[in-house]
């Protein structure tokens with residue numbers, strides 16, 4: 055359960071790493087910044103806006119009240135993201 059949560063949109067003043075897809079959020083790009091406390095730990099989570107949309111969708115489908123990096127998801131979850139949000143996959147660097 056999230057104890058508190060604060061989410062806002064910003065324009066990147068420098069490059070950031072997206073918490074969801076692990077690709078770069080480039081300077082000048084709009085992104086979502088979330089901060090909060092989850093199970094007692096403070097977190098900062100930056101992500102692309104479409105990654106946020108995909109994450110929220112995965113949260114809705116799974117019934118969880120949080121979502122994690124795409125790389126920690128099951129192949130089957132990544133498959134629908136690839137289908138519904140192809141732009142996320144297009145910008146991702148090869149990942150091993």
Ligand SMILES: [Zn+2]
Pocket residue numbers: 072073074075076077101102105
């Ligand atoms: Zn992303």
